[in-house]
Amino acid sequence: MLAALWALEPEAATPADVQAAIGSELAYTTVMTILSRLWKKGLVERRRRGRAYAYRPLLSEAELAARRMQAQLDRTGDREAALNRFVDALPKKDERVLRHILRDLDQL
Numbered sequence: 585m586l587a588a589l590w591a592l593e594p595e596a597a598t599p600a601d602v603q604a605a606i607g608s609e610l611a612y613t614t615v616m617t618i619l620s621r622l623w624k625k626g627l628v629e630r631r632r633r634g635r636a637y638a639y640r641p642l643l644s645e646a647e648l649a650a651r652r653m654q655a656q657l658d659r660t661g662d663r664e665a666a667l668n669r670f671v672d673a674l675p676k677k678d679e680r681v682l683r684h685i686l687r688d689l690d691q692l
Contacts, residue, residue: 585602585618585622586622586627586628586641586645587645588602588605588606589602589628589639589641590645591605593640595640596638596639597638597639597640598636598637598638598639599612599615599636599639600636601638602615602619602639619637619639622639623639626642627643627648628640628641628642
């Protein structure tokens with residue numbers, strides 16, 4: 585559902601907009617329920633548009649991924665081991681990107 589909202593940005597999207605964007609795989613009421621739950625979790629904002637609400641994501645896809653990685657890391661008992669395994673599993677290109685980011689942070 586968030587992917588559909590990101591694709592429809594910068595415009596806010598109604599449940600009907602989202603349903604059309606995902607190819608009507610889900611019933612309108614299901615789309616409404618999911619969007620309402622995302623709003624209750626603080627992942628989207630909503631504003632009245634006529635008789636419906638229009639939704640807009642509060643986080644970018646990258647921000648949400650970072651939040652999920654942090655939450656997963658917070659659940660582990662051995663952060664160092666988890667981070668080590670994560671880095672070991674990265675493709676070389678991603679490892680280079682991570683090294684570049686860390687180098688830039690060291691220079692601050």
